[in-house]
Amino acid sequence: MAQEPIAGPSTENGTAATVQTSSSKIYTIRPEFAQAQTAAVRCDSCKASNTKCDRLLPFCTNCVVAQKSCGYTPYSASAHKGVVSCTACSIKDIECDRTFPVCNQCEDLGAACQYAAAKMPASSRKRSKASESAMIVSDASAEEADEPESEERSQPARTPAPAPPRTVQAPPQPAQPVSGRYSSHYRDGPTGYPAAVNKRIIYNTASGVKRQHYCFVPAALPRAVIAGPHLHPWINPSFVALPHVIHEGMASIPPVEMPDRITFHTEMNKFLGNVLDEQRHTICLGQEQYAEIADALALGKTAELAPWVSDWITCHRLMSGSDRAGLILVPRDATFEAPRKVQERLRLTYQCHVDGTTQSPLYRSLPPMDLLGLEWLSAFERLPVKEQVYDILAYAHRGHGSTTLMLMEAQRLGFAAISWPMAQLFCDLCPLCNRQTLTKFRNVSYSVT
Numbered sequence: 001m002a003q004e005p006i007a008g009p010s011t012e013n014g015t016a017a018t019v020q021t022s023s024s025k026i027y028t029i030r031p032e033f034a035q036a037q038t039a040a041v042r043c044d045s046c047k048a049s050n051t052k053c054d055r056l057l058p059f060c061t062n063c064v065v066a067q068k069s070c071g072y073t074p075y076s077a078s079a080h081k082g083v084v085s086c087t088a089c090s091i092k093d094i095e096c097d098r099t100f101p102v103c104n105q106c107e108d109l110g111a112a113c114q115y116a117a118a119k120m121p122a123s124s125r126k127r128s129k130a131s132e133s134a135m136i137v138s139d140a141s142a143e144e145a146d147e148p149e150s151e152e153r154s155q156p157a158r159t160p161a162p163a164p165p166r167t168v169q170a171p172p173q174p175a176q177p178v179s180g181r182y183s184s185h186y187r188d189g190p191t192g193y194p195a196a197v198n199k200r201i202i203y204n205t206a207s208g209v210k211r212q213h214y215c216f217v218p219a220a221l222p223r224a225v226i227a228g229p230h231l232h233p234w235i236n237p238s239f240v241a242l243p244h245v246i247h248e249g250m251a252s253i254p255p256v257e258m259p260d261r262i263t264f265h266t267e268m269n270k271f272l273g274n275v276l277d278e279q280r281h282t283i284c285l286g287q288e289q290y291a292e293i294a295d296a297l298a299l300g301k302t303a304e305l306a307p308w309v310s311d312w313i314t315c316h317r318l319m320s321g322s323d324r325a326g327l328i329l330v331p332r333d334a335t336f337e338a339p340r341k342v343q344e345r346l347r348l349t350y351q352c353h354v355d356g357t358t359q360s361p362l363y364r365s366l367p368p369m370d371l372l373g374l375e376w377l378s379a380f381e382r383l384p385v386k387e388q389v390y391d392i393l394a395y396a397h398r399g400h401g402s403t404t405l406m407l408m409e410a411q412r413l414g415f416a417a418i419s420w421p422m423a424q425l426f427c428d429l430c431p432l433c434n435r436q437t438l439t440k441f442r443n444v445s446y447s448v449t
Contacts, residue, residue, distance in 0.1 A: 259429035294326035349376040381416040
């Protein structure tokens with residue numbers, strides 16, 4: 001009957017540790033080697049229970065805690081394919097039978113028998129080093145992006161690089177949009193931009209409703225674009241979406257008949273780069289500028305904006321159209337001449353319909369008022385975000401009409417700030433219109449109804 005090993009022998013006071021294998025052999029391990037001995041295989045108990053074994057000799061930790069018999073079954077003679085010789089036999093270049101825990105040579109010489117881990121193949125080492133270096137580079141770049149530039153980094157090196165040759169500076173262009181494209185299909189959408197890191201800001205307005213501001217930062221280089229079966233509208237939860245009639249109309253437009261969204265935004269950024277700074281921030285608002293102005297209008301803090309922006313808001317009497325998302329309203333001519341009380345009443349009615357709070361106590365508590373024959377829906381025009389301009393122009397150009405018809409359709413839909421250069425740029429990039437101009441002048445019948 002095999003003798004059970006005693007768990008946890010003392011090695012500090014000189015007591016030797018013993019281990020017994022399945023071959024009924026009892027091995028004595030000297031104290032100086034007891035703590036450093038490890039086996040290359042799991043013990044029998046850990047193999048039976050399929051648990052991780054730390055392979056300590058003479059007893060693994062699992063068997064000591066569970067008070068089980070810990071035995072290591074050596075490999076058979078034909079099972080040494082993946083086991084290397086022990087360290088002592090490898091150094092002396094002698095034949096090793098590679099048995100555990102002590103080989104025949106170390107047993108005869110009374111030396112410590114240790115088995116080193118097998119070396120990785122050269123191809124695996126190259127892959128692991130490459131992945132490790134990539135992780136180090138990515139971590140370092142992330143730390144550099146998060147940390148401010150220190151004085152040591154700002155100092156030049158011992159051998160500074162030569163200054164680049166002077167080139168003619170291009171006209172200033174507006175900054176690329178830093179708040180992304182589509183929120184619903186950000187990775188798989190037709191924009192070609194990879195997934196982005198989102199940033200969410202929540203704060204309370206004067207009416208107590210929480211406003212949420214999302215900011216999506218796209219990567220600099222777009223991926224390959226694969227055209228889908230239909231056009232996807234731009235959607236961002238920070239801003240009020242376009243009317244459903246535009247979304248439904250875009251779903252029926254073949255994408256091959258419309259300009260590419262990325263190309264259109266690139267050309268429009270070039271156009272805005274030649275505009276004065278004061279006008280650039282008011283002609284076509286990007287997501288950051290739009291959200292900043294919409295929040296200032298909702299909170300009544302327009303005085304904190306830039307002087308030309310504050311003057312622009314006062315001149316056009318811009319108003320907030322939603323208490324939950326970003327929406328800027330521009331009064332029409334009839335509403336612009338109405339008293340301020342009538343304008344505010346129409347704005348509250350418009351806001352309740354947009355936010356879906358027509359059944360709220362605020363909407364029910366509005367006192368009756370003579371609105372001078374004005375309706376809330378036709379009293380204002382919506383100021384679109386720069387990313388929404390493409391969707392509006394695509395819907396207005398669904399019949400491939402002229403720029404005049406596109407501007408009439410945009411005005412009928414109730415959108416402001418859609419100018420002739422935007423419509424002309426969209427028509428110039430339209431592939432179907434370009435094919436028609438090769439034979440004759442653009443002559444497409446289109447009715448605005």
